[in-house]
Amino acid sequence: MSISDFIETPDNYEQKTICCLVVDVSGSMATLNPSGSPINQLNQGLSQFHAEIHEDNATANRLEIAIVAFSDTVEIVQPPALVDHFSPPVLNAKGSTKLVDGVRAGIELVQSRKQYYKNTGQPYNRPWIVLITDGAPDTGQDVRGLAEEIATGMAAKDFLFLPIGVTGANLQMLESIAGSYSEGGRTHKVSPLPLESAKFSEFFKWLSASIAIASSDENESNLPMPTWMTGYKN
Amino acid sequence: MDSSDQPINTSEEFCSSNEWLIVDYSAIGKDHSKHDIPCQDNRYIQRIDPQWGVAVCCDGAGSAEKSDVGSKFVAEQTANVLALTIEKEQWLTKNRLPAQEEWNSISRQALYQVFRDLESFAQVNNLELKLLACTVIAVIYSPIGLLVTHIGDGRAAYCNHEGQWTAIIIPFKGEEANMTVFITSSIWHDPDKYIESRVIDDKPFGFTLLSDGCENFAFLTHVNTSKTTNQIKIEDINLPFQGFYHPIVKHLKAIHLTLSHEAIQAEWASILESGTEKIKETIDDKTMILGLLV
Numbered sequence: 001m002s003i004s005d006f007i008e009t010p011d012n013y014e015q016k017t018i019c020c021l022v023v024d025v026s027g028s029m030a031t032l033n034p035s036g037s038p039i040n041q042l043n044q045g046l047s048q049f050h051a052e053i054h055e056d057n058a059t060a061n062r063l064e065i066a067i068v069a070f071s072d073t074v075e076i077v078q079p080p081a082l083v084d085h086f087s088p089p090v091l092n093a094k095g096s097t098k099l100v101d102g103v104r105a106g107i108e109l110v111q112s113r114k115q116y117y118k119n120t121g122q123p124y125n126r127p128w129i130v131l132i133t134d135g136a137p138d139t140g141q142d143v144r145g146l147a148e149e150i151a152t153g154m155a156a157k158d159f160l161f162l163p164i165g166v167t168g169a170n171l172q173m174l175e176s177i178a179g180s181y182s183e184g185g186r187t188h189k190v191s192p193l194p195l196e197s198a199k200f201s202e203f204f205k206w207l208s209a210s211i212a213i214a215s216s217d218e219n220e221s222n223l224p225m226p227t228w229m230t231g232y233k234n
Numbered sequence: 235m236d237s238s239d240q241p242i243n244t245s246e247e248f249c250s251s252n253e254w255l256i257v258d259y260s261a262i263g264k265d266h267s268k269h270d271i272p273c274q275d276n277r278y279i280q281r282i283d284p285q286w287g288v289a290v291c292c293d294g295a296g297s298a299e300k301s302d303v304g305s306k307f308v309a310e311q312t313a314n315v316l317a318l319t320i321e322k323e324q325w326l327t328k329n330r331l332p333a334q335e336e337w338n339s340i341s342r343q344a345l346y347q348v349f350r351d352l353e354s355f356a357q358v359n360n361l362e363l364k365l366l367a368c369t370v371i372a373v374i375y376s377p378i379g380l381l382v383t384h385i386g387d388g389r390a391a392y393c394n395h396e397g398q399w400t401a402i403i404i405p406f407k408g409e410e411a412n413m414t415v416f417i418t419s420s421i422w423h424d425p426d427k428y429i430e431s432r433v434i435d436d437k438p439f440g441f442t443l444l445s446d447g448c449e450n451f452a453f454l455t456h457v458n459t460s461k462t463t464n465q466i467k468i469e470d471i472n473l474p475f476q477g478f479y480h481p482i483v484k485h486l487k488a489i490h491l492t493l494s495h496e497a498i499q500a501e502w503a504s505i506l507e508s509g510t511e512k513i514k515e516t517i518d519d520k521t522m523i524l525g526l527l528v
Binding site for chain 1: 269407411450467470478508509517
């Protein structure tokens with residue numbers, strides 16, 4: 001018998017981090033490329049993301065995932081839940097790109113979840129909203145208004161917004177809505193991160209590792225390098 | 235009653251020579267290790283004699299690039315400044331501790347001195363002060379009581395004659411779980427709000443200081459108090475977990491009789507690295523100092 005056999009540890013209620021994935025499921029996500037279609041690669045990536053979080057006990061008890069899918073409609077495919085409480089969804093691509101409505105639904109969802117954490121006394125970390133799109137918003141979508149909402153939310157530390165542009169995405173538009181965050185007394189502009197759809201798997205691996213770190217010590221500057229980014233050289 | 239609620243040591247078992255056995259260790263968090271991030275915690279023990287001394291635990295801000303450097307400097311300098319204070323105030327020679335108001339004033343002056351020294355250190359090394367951000371918890375230990383002061387989060391506790399552990403600081407928490415203040419923060423205009431200092435004038439039989447990375451396995455911090463199934467009402471509490479401390483205290487006091495201090499330190503390091511699965515799986519850096527009268 002060693003001392004380890006006698007040490008007891010308490011069952012503390014774990015602090016929570018919510019990560020809301022706002023994903024583009026418009027028709028263009030079904031377009032075939034040499035390595036398949038983005039929607040299939042996204043589905044595989046989501047499944048792998050789910051499995052990796054599931055295998056990491058500490059993160060699995062802290063990280064709640066929500067998924068908002070947008071095309072010509074917006075649907076909350078997965079309300080906030082720990083990975084042990086849901087199976088990864090299979091998304092289908094069709095229709096147009098109501099991107100602004102999708103991101104707004106994501107913002108509303110994380111704000112509502114934060115209020116729930118406050119009401120129930122649960123400690124929480126800053127929510128993440130991760131937008132994944134391969135296109136541009138439909139004509140008439142209020143991109144400028146959304147940019148203001150994101151800028152205000154980021155400045156108030158309501159959430160961290162991370163736009164991911166899959167091959168074909170309008171990176172200029174994503175740049176216009178990406179906000180800034182303050183950390184260690186400095187302000188950092190967030191830039192949209194370009195992603196080849198074939199690297200969805202690598203992206204989700206990075207995302208699970210990054211959220212694990214951020215959920216432990218609010219430490220965005222220490223996130224691992226995004227090696228899945230187009231043009232990244234290690 | 236849970237076994238962890240039962241004090242396992244009586245005051246007789248705690249009877250001592252009034253000398254302190256102190257173990258200390260910093261373990262890098264699981265995810266910091268995986269991504270080659272340095273351990274941002276530091277600690278420092280300054281023994282004045284076998285009975286009196288200073289122990290300091292600092293946790294570098296995750297968001298500050300050089301916080302490992304800052305936490306090392308602040309831990310050492312806080313210990314130095316407080317050791318000088320003990321001498322200047324003649325607490326050891328007169329075998330007395332200050333009253334609460336006096337300690338409030340002295341501890342704030344001491345921490346402010348450390349802050350100014352850190353500013354000078356940053357200037358000399360051409361570093362931005364904010365990059366050195368860290369928390370600080372310091373205790374002056376003695377056989378007649380403890381003086382504790384701190385900025386930021388982390389936990390501290392002491393053990394009384396009945397073997398019961400009680401928290402002696404309240405961690406400063408922001409709206410989000412990992413938000414706190416640092417010695418480099420804008421806190422000096424309102425020290426009442428940001429610096430907590432306490433005199434423990436009960437004879438201590440043990441004390442502990444820990445960075446927040448350790449609190450999930452060494453303290454009860456958040457408990458669901460809802461009496462309704464499927465409902466959540468979390469209460470923020472601050473209770474050293476007796477089931478963690480009691481067996482460790484018993485073990486260290488036992489091996490102290492036969493092993494060298496280096497061997498005891500190695501045992502302590504092993505406990506903090508991987509004493510249980512929960513300890514091993516901790517994501518954040520883990521620093522804990524444990525002092526026991528032996």
